[in-house]
Amino acid sequence: MHNQGEMGFRGQAFFMPVLLISAEHLTLADKVRLVNWGLVVLIVALGGIGIGLLYSAGGESWRPWAGPQGVRFLVGLVGMLALALVDVRIWLRLAYPLYGVMMGMLVLVEVMGHIGMGAQRWIDLGVFVIQPSELMKITLVLALARYFHGLEDEEIGRLSRLVPPVLMVLAPVGLVLLQPNLGTSLLLILTSAALFWGAGVRVWVFLVALGLGLVSLPVAWHHLHDYQKARLMTFVNPEADPLGAGYNILQSKIALGSGGLFGRGFGQGTQSQLQFLPEKHTDFIFVVLAEEWGLVGAVALLLLYAGLLAYGFAIALSCRNLFGRLAALGLTATFFLYVLANVGMVSGLLPVVGIPLPLVSYGGTAMMTLLLGCGLLLGISIHRDVRISRTGISTS
């Protein structure tokens, strides 16, 4: 870093205040240089595709979706890059407090949901709306990564050491289930499982957990809401009620299937354009792509996601601190689960659970969550060489 002074001179003169809250060794210029621009390009590509699809789904118009989504994406992108510059050690310190705040918010929406009507999942702060269950996906990852980061190697094998993280998972899952939001609950559980896996929890623990889960399925079924049962039944046999609960899946499959190899062309997807397709701008946006761009377009999008996931794994593997590695793995898993759940749902492989296509679907909160996650991932990448002790103090 012989040129540090020179670079620092120029950068510091301008960005001093920002740098002060950051870590000691990396200047802003270094960080910018360390940004994983390949990942950024992938993210921009995905966001761009999303905006294009919304433009098409809106009848080749910026209104009502593409325009707002574009603005949000740009704002989110700036936020993501800003977050990427935040030292990973700050996240480590904030992991538990953030988790606590999110839990508080989940309780708050639960209470408000009872006072208000129906399933309320957000807090309107006036300026913007917070959906705690979305943000919890990130904060849970951070909290779990923080917890496992603090464990000695031998402690991983002790069951007693697994009680706190399991409770950390079950608390938000329980609250989200009460909302009720089956999809997000499952997502939280599976993301956590990926983290547990990466942390080195013994394989038999997973097997036992899986067994317990299967045994408790009938009980869980009993506690499901009618609409959730209907969705699951519909998933089993969508043709049974083509105009009712099965309508979404059937229409989605028709639209997907009619896309063929090369699709019908931009703005030409009859099903998407003609409103046969429900929720085409949010959860079913993938169908718009598949219908208008065919299998080629759909696979291309999946390859972009695969590339993003590959970056995620690469970051996790190259990171030199456990917190960063686990957080990167958890965030990557979250990202993957979004894609799997969404594409699986619209293609009729999985039940309708209401999970958006990451970075593509219309919607502020999910976009914010995912860009936040990407910001963290980029931050981990930038700070991959930072070594952190078990107690959270930098060692290098």
Add this chain to the structure above:
Amino acid sequence: MMAQDNSRARLFTRRALLLGGAQAGLLAVLVGRLYDLQILKGDRYRTLAEENRISLRFLPPPRGQILDRGNVPLALNQQNYRLVLIPERVDDAEVLLAKIQTLIPLTEGDADKIVRDLKRRRNRQAILVYDNLTWEQVAALSLHMPELGGMDIEVGEARFYPYGADMAHVLGHTGPLDSRDIDTADKEGRAFPAIPGLRIGKNGLEKQYDSLLCGKVGNVQLEVNAHGRVIRELARQKPLAGHDVTLSLDIGLQQDVLQQLAKTESSSAVVLDVHTGAVYALASHPGFDPNAFVYGIHQTEWDQLTGNPFAPLLNKAIGGLYAPGSTFKIVTTLAGLEAGLLDPQKTVFCPGYFDLGGHLFHCWKHGGHGTVNLRHAMAGSCDTYFYQLGQHVGIDRLQAMAQRLGLGSKVGIDLPHERGGLMPGRAWKKANRHHEWQLGETLITAIGQGYITATPLQLAIMMARVVNGGHAVTPHLIRAESSAHGAHEGENSGGDSLGFDADNLSLLQDALAAVVTEPIGTAYGARILEDELAMAGKTGTAQVRRISTAERAEGVIANADLAWKERDHALFVGYAPLTAPQYAVAVVVEHGGSGAHDAAPIARDILLACQKRNVAGV
């Protein structure tokens, strides 16, 4: 610690790679699923997608107008509002219809029919629920539209007949398609599109020229979304408006004629051009309002019409069959002249009866006409003279002449339900009565009684054919110019010559003139005083009951003393102007009394109206 870190890092790396591999595998499953849906099953879904989005709606063409010879519209289209049901938007039709029934007077039967239609219909065309909504109903329905998902108020066109009953029999009316129409259409290779509330010609000219009037149905392919809402038009095939049909009929004359007929209880009249067969008026009294049929007639109204003894639904001008009575003496005369068996100057003595081998055939005039030649016999309508003439001429010549003049079979007017009447003969008697023809039957046939029947239209044609120089004119209601582009009824010539001797026709016309001009003529009282408008013709009084010998001995009961149904039919056939015949008329007053007093004045007024209006010149 470093070693520990390393072993833990290796474990992490291993597990991360396993996780990555699993994720890659699951992504591959997704790709496989997409391949299955988009490539392997792509065609199937593409078909489903096509069905999903295109909705074909038919566009009914405006029906052609029917105009009179002065281009006065007789049948036209008026906008109306109708309630239709869009099947794909309806979940529970019965609940919906129950709601509708609180707003409009939809009967239970109608509601059931709609539900049946809904179940039967495979294509997704709208179904007519209620036609011709009033403004109040439109307002009430509009107010409740948000709760009536699947219902729609459409603006449509409905037929309107401004002259009502005056033109009812000629125009007929339109009405909803029924299974019989579909059967007939199948045979003719026509197909009716499934348009809600499609109306077709059910009778009269509306039926006769339906294919000309109806135009060509258009359609519009609409892209609809899952809610059935229209997104945009994909393609539109404009409906082709039906052709207007112009008639030879003159609505002013028609009204004059009906005004005359209104003096009677039940009657009909035909006025036509002796040269072209163009029908200027064709009226039947009493009538009915065809507008009532357009939306389906109420049962009570229908019962009144069918129960009416004066048969208002029947077009008596083409469907009423009457013994022609003395008007048939025209046929007998011409048959005799053409056969060379009649010397017009030769006289016959009429004592009031004709003795055929001891069997007496009575003349209508008690006490007889005395000595009469053809002219006097025709003028006084001497039955005795024509009994004798008939005996000479014979039934075969009578029948042949009658047929040449248009009796005994349909003359072929462009209207449905024309009847042909009956001109009896030997073969007919043998086939239908299984007896030989009797000479006595020849005698009564010669004066237009007996088995013989004819329609007023046939009588008018008969009249026309003997005064137009002997041409076989046929009647038509559609005007030449109108029929030309319709390529439908092209015939408008005077018809082929029947080959009559011109002198014989002159002799006949002279005799017919005597009926009106001679004081002894039966229609002398109904003569036209203006010479240039003068008419000629023949009265007829057709007996509808048998007069027994006993009654004849005591004196024949006067018509006025008989029940209406037993009174004689009063007939008159005539033409004008006398010197250059243009118009032929036939008037039949059912049970009217006598041709001289009850039919001739009507015919006179009609012929006067024709000439004063100069109908043929318009």
